Amino acid sequence: MAATLSRLSVDSVEVLFPFAEILEPQRMVIMSTVRACLQGKHVLLESPTGTGKTMALLCAALAAQRHFALTTGCAPRVIFCTRTHQQVKQVVKEARRSPYRPWLQIVGSREQGLCTEPSVLQAARDDDTKSSQVCRGARRLAERPRSSVIGADGRAPPAAGADGSPVCNQWTSLADPSVVTDLGDLGRRLGACPYFLSRAALPNAELVICPYNYVLEPSIASTTGLLEDSCIVIIDEGHNLEDTCCEAGSAYISSSALTEIENRIDQALIYLNDFHSEEEGVDSQTILVLRDSVRRLKQLCLDTLHAFLEANEGQLHEDRISCKTWNSTLESPPTIADFLTRSGLPESFAGAVKALQETLQQRGQGGAPRLAGLASQVMKALGELESLANTLVLCRERPTQYKIHLEAVRDLRSSSQLDPISSQGFPIRSSQGLPFRSSQGRSVNSQSVNTQGRSVGSSQGWSVELSILLVHPEAVFQSLATAAHCVVIASGTLAPTASFAAELGSAFAERLLCPPVEAPNVIDSSQLGVAFVGTSRRGIELRCVRDRLQQDDFLCELGRTVLEIVAAIPGGVLVFLPSRPTLEAAVQEWRKPGSNRSPSLWDRLASHKGLLAIEGGGPDAAQALARHEAASSREGGAVLFCVYRGRSSEGMSLSDDAVRGVVCVGIPLPPLKPAVRLKRDYNDAVAALSVSGGRRGLDGDSWCHLGAHRAVNQALGRAVRHRHDYGAIVLVDARWTVQGSLRAVKYLPLWLRQLMGLASSARGEHLACPVGQLIGQLKRHFDSRRAQHQAATTSALAADTATATAPQTASASTATAETTTSTATAPQTSLASESASMATGAATAHTAPEEFSEDVSQASEVQYASSRRVRSRV
Template sequence: MDVGGAGAAPLTFPFPFPPYPIQEQFMTELYRVLEAGKVGIFESPTGTGKSLSLICGSLSWLRDFEEKRRQEEEALVLAAEATEENEVKKTNGSTSAANGSTTEPDWVTQFLQKKEVTDLKNKIKEDQLRRKKREEKLEQMRHNVQLKFAAKRKREEDDETIRLLRLSQQILSPGGDGPALEQGEEELVLAEYESDEETKKGLEPDDEEDFEEEHVTKIYYCSRTHSQLSQFVHELQKSPFGKETRLVSLGSRQNMCVNEDVRRLGTVQLINDRCTEMQKNKHDKKSEEPEGKKRRAGRLTCPFYTYDQMQFLREEILVEVKDIEQLVSQAREVKACPYYASRYAIPAAQLVVLPYQMLLHDSTRRASGIKLKDQIVIVDEAHNLIDTITGMYSCQVTGAQLCQAHSQLTQYAERYRSRLKAKNLMYIKQLLFLLERFVGALGGNIKQNPNYQKVSQPGTTLRSINDFLFYSQVDNINLFKVQRYCMKSMISRKLFGFTEKFRGAAVINPVKEGAKAAAGLQQYLQNLRSPGEGAADGSQEVSEADAVRSASPLMQIEGFLSALTNANQDGRVLVQLQGSLAQSSLKFLMLNPAVHFTQVLKDCRSVIIAGGTMQPVSDFKQQLLVAAGLEVDRIVEFSCGHVIPPENILPIVLCCGPTNQQLEFTYEKRGLPEMMDETGRILANLCNVVPGGLVCFFSSYEYERQILERWKKSGLLRRLAAKKKIFQEPKKASQVEQVLSEYSRCIKLSGQSPGPLTGALLFSVVGGKMSEGINFSDDLGRCVVMVGMPYPNIRSPELQEKMSYLDHTLPKTNGVSAGKVLVENLCMKAVNQSIGRAIRHRGDYASILLLDHRYARPSVLGKLPQWIRSSTEVKQSFGAAYASIRKFFQMKKTSVSPS
């Protein structure tokens, strides 16, 4: 059978228990999509066993695929041998053929036939021999790591030795140009830079590919967070495939580092930089240090980065399925680095689980050793996939960061000017020029304090990439070369180390006119925090991230420079002026996420985009798949129902309130007193019939504030509190757990003892901390109320530009422009995420109330998840809706008990 062609799915799948019919349907369709090499969009509501279905469906296909390939190879070998044997018999039987024939001699025909058979046989043997050679080379590499890095390291060490000798001569020679360097400071000086063109002239062939282990066919499973990945691994451990699958868990250094000295640095960038530095030091010659002399602090190596121990851990990773926590725990025991050991295990793994940022970001993917050619990618929890890719390749730099980077880089160049080669100085000069012009684009002056430079006309200007380059007067700079220089020279890391070493100290002695003012500016810039950093809540995690951005602004600016190398039509630059120069910013907006998803689709055999709520799917199809050049007939959509019986859910679109006020929460009408009062009456009535928890979602924090203020003045809030204890979504992420705990405790206590309270009422915000990822199962969410339609801010320059871009690149849908479709899709995606919080398992039940007559439109109803849409009732009057809700909970009180 052709392994690349479509084939029938098995009748049954290995499963830890008898699967639900919808799980069987899910696995069957998944198997077909993988077999046919297509791209699937799979929707399976939370509580329907989506993870287990993905595991058993995809690994069943992988098991069958490997078996088919093995059988085909064996069949080819047998066929070749049989054909060869037949030819030998023919040869022996044709020796008495008549002479004088005018056709070709028999020996010629036999020779050609035999050659075809031999060629086929030799090809199979060559494939097997090549694999054997790779395995032997890999084994050799495992026992002698020097083999892999010898040539490359030799060149680096020779260059480093020459550079250090030159520096030593400059430091020791009397009257040398430039001050003597302090201990360890030579590490901060940029190495001699060669452009790619120069490097190619004398480039030696890179033999690393020869020693690279061959990648087996595998599945890359991606999700958003480490906790979701751990959950998936635990599901695999419980499945029939838990013992036989070779699995690797990938993660960031922050999550996997076992070196406590490095972990104490806290932030991602600092941990990454220290790890990279220590890894480099590990490859340096030990003989560089004089015998008996202690290694300098700047030359520390990581005791866990030991090749033999990492190879041992690699084998352990492949022997038994482990999540990241289990892997890190074992790594501590064997004193090996799990971050690098897991990467060594990728080629032999059958299943690789990783955060999807690691797979979707091209440079991170390559650095991690991930190869997608002919592999399977499953992106789970993919409802925010477009936003994730867009955010990954968008970036923003503030005026404060630009000024700070210019100050630091100027001081760096002044201190090491005599020790830097011409090419380094040339690129530093170009970087300084770019920073100066970017500040100029914000209307500022690089030589003055950015905090005191007021913006004359606040506002946002949107420009194309080319237009911005001309506007900034940097169109004569080759940004591709500057970007490559930043990456290869690691100048931002050198600058960060320099800044850390001389933080708070005078680095250079100003001698020019105005030096006092310049020194004051430099001191100010060293301690400057970027505007908008340090949120009002003062949370620790925010301040740590801000500290890194503040200390190393060039790293952020490198991202902006990289963004400017995108195609002109794929992005826009927003020049945002507000308050002062320090607060103003340049923001790159990625408009075409498909350009960064194209390579994934091109390389992979099959891609599965899965989630609990994937509606509306038109965004994924048009913006991500079709825009990436994928043929429509390669896209397969699958949406399964819920495991709950239909009578366990009551979704209602409510058009009018108790006083027959039409419900329309447009921006113009939602603030009217009568609309806010009508909403309060609806909730007051619901509190009389809804047991346990009632969760109410508002479209924004501002509207929540307005409506609660109104209810407080009218006394309605007091009436609500008499029935259910009121809770409000906190503004600090660190307080969410505490509020949920108190909310849960209140509901539990009210159900156990008689009293006036019948549970709790939780006010939340769409897109807030409780609209996604929070579990309102059973009594925690017996009713979910959505107040209005949470449309995004149509006045946002970013959204307007995105709409304009889609209008010009995508066709209309049923006469509606692509930009308007985007706005409605964004709204309904937010609604679906919020209302999906209630039903979490087979025995659960809840009512969903959508307050706005606009939900009754067919185009809107069609964008609800299928399992909700099929049960949705449209009620024109509140009386009819109230009667249905009361009857629903009365029936559940006697017939259903929470599981």
């Protein structure tokens, strides 16, 4: 049966869309994306979850790419980035359903199935090291002459190096594959490594799909070379972009890690000539510079710790204490500049790290095999240093956007458990294998030592963690905003877009296509009930701030309210709480038996709902979601207790009965950890400067509140997932309903305010809904929705039956029937006869929905194929 397509013409670019109708939010997304591509501008698109945003983005970008190819003979590559590998798979599915057939390439990691040598992944896990490093060794061993024993499959057996290191059987020189579809399968069929297949295919790819750290993290972006050409970059689920950029531009190291690195470098110096033939000309001077730099950095940390402990003797009750901060150069001293001067780190620091890494990488050919294990340990230590050195380069370039922070950390182990320290201040060489304890990543677990290697007197039992913190995402995002032909950032929760754009820096804001898009939802107000609860049935104010959430009485009152609400919602319910400790404390309290051995709140809730579960992590999380989904459609339903910003607040695709209700408890302001406090102080300082300069930036408090409300908005976006879904949202916190509160007007997304008909004059007291009244409203809402749903299903079935029995003709009515039938599995049309009452604004160049056979799409692709050139190949 012919597939159904629609067409939308935007400024001479014709966009094909694989559904009979282009909904209003999709139309808005398509138009802005095409215009951004044509004009080489960046754009922000807020469109609610479940409105078909991903397909709209893909079709618009690929249509613009084809337009460039046909009109100029040279087209930019499209890079579609999303947050997780799971979401990457969903985008690939969407791309395959689109009318376009680009050369598609996924960029993934070894851990996500692209490395097919389990021994390599296991060795990386066992040794707590990067898989890229183990892979490098495995490839090198694979290039050596193989054993002559060939297995039944004609392949050499999985051999191990002399020291037990894994050898890669998949490693082979790769031809340039023209089409790569399913890399894991293809790699296994070809007997080639899927990871390197994907890298080899990148230059030819017209559509690259990857998690967004592949374009944001400077070290990863430079290895893939993705940004070397001027590309169309789409960042879906971009609401976390600010945090991701700041994390990508930050680095952390502990004093124990610095000690270990210093020792590894010493070893490299001792054995350097063994690693290499004399002709290779090892530059030991560079390595000495590197060792001295590490020593100076460590010494600065320890001296600062020492001074801090002396000044605060007897007053240290915490196990983790802020010791010192060097501010950005926009703030008051001490600043980054002071740190760089005092540490004496040379500008060549990053270059020296790289030089030693390259030297060691070459050791395989001319070096002594017995040193292979040692070299890999040195490489591992250098890997940790590399991230710090690269971050310091950025920090030096942008001292106005960085802070450096030192934390004193109490070592909770007894001295007998600490690793032995030799007279040189380093762990004693063991007779078995390598002499050093393995790095614990960012955790600190060793004694502090001074330059002479002795334990620092009063700092006994303490060590330090050094954080180089990017507090303004611009330092990372600017390279993408400058290199890309255009950047399209889309999410269900971007507003307020002005401050979002400002946070991403001038290179982004100056090229921003205006106005940003804030699309409506595709549902009508009868499908989603929204209520605000500020007091319990007994009149207790439910102000869910941190202090109160630690009180048992308050948690009980909150539990009683949540129980009543949840019991009134049929099917599945998600209950969000502000943090994991709060969630755990609440569940613990709710599980306590009532007075006179009456059932606990938890048991009472369980008697209403079939399954109660708590969101977890790891592989169990997927199973928990599957169990929740299965139980939701059974009698009673299911409740999943989650935390904001957690796995259930995004990236999962539960809909219909699995999520009929979302209960948002509290407003998750971030705990004032050092990174948050420093960012808040930074924003205050910059806001004060911009006020005096005539332009007000986002101050620290506003930044905190905005982040918290984006997390709430992300959670409430779980309530309706497609056009025919329905449900209810209940926001529980007195801060919504207190007299004069403007939160709902200021922070709820525009689509929700429009749906609620919320006037800008609405204040909290107008929104408050007593619990008793809410329970009645929820019952009526769901009764009415279920009745409508059943009527619509009956009507759709009747229409389908009529269509199936009617004789087929070439008339327009047949086309309509085909539309319904052929797209029955598509999320947009599961109930074709239910009317959609969303607003439909005037499309400047919107052709009416029309049916096309797949031939139309194919003809368009053939025409494009004859002229296609991604920019990298021109």
